[in-house]
C-alpha cells in the first residue's frame with residue numbers, strides 16, 4: 001500500500017465515522033512529515049456550525065497541534081472535492097498538496113464551480129491530485145443519502 005493510499009484510507013475512515021454520527025460522510029486528514037497530525041469528519045450538525053466541514057476541522061486540529069496558523073509543507077487528504085470555503089481555508093493555511101477523492105460538480109470549487117485556486121485573488125495554490133479512491137468515497141456518500149430516503 002502506498003503512503004497516498006494509506007492516508008486516503010484514513011480520510012475514508014473519518015467519512016464512515018461521520019456517517020455513523022449522522023453527519024454527511026466526508027472525512028479529511030492532514031499529513032506533515034509523513035505523519036497524520038489531524039483527522040476529522042464533518043461536524044456541522046453536532047456543532048450547529050456550517051463551517052465545521054471535515055477540511056476546516058482537520059486544518060484547525062493540525063494548526064493547534066503544530067502551534068502555527070500556517071501549515072506550510074503539510075498535505076491535506078479529503079474524500080470529496082472541497083467547497084469554496086474549504087478551498088479558501090486550504091489556501092490560507094498554505095497547504096502544500098491537496099488530494100481529493102470524488103468530484104463534486106454541485107458543490108466543489110477546485111475543478112468544479114468557481115475553481116477557486118485558478119482565481120487571481122487566490123495567493124497560494126496547492127498542488128492538486130484528484131480521483132483517489134474516488135469510487136469508494138462516492139459510494140459512502142451515496143449509501144448515506146440512500147439510507148436517508
Ligand SMILES: [Zn+2]
Pocket residue numbers: 053055082083084085086087
Ligand atoms: Zn467545505
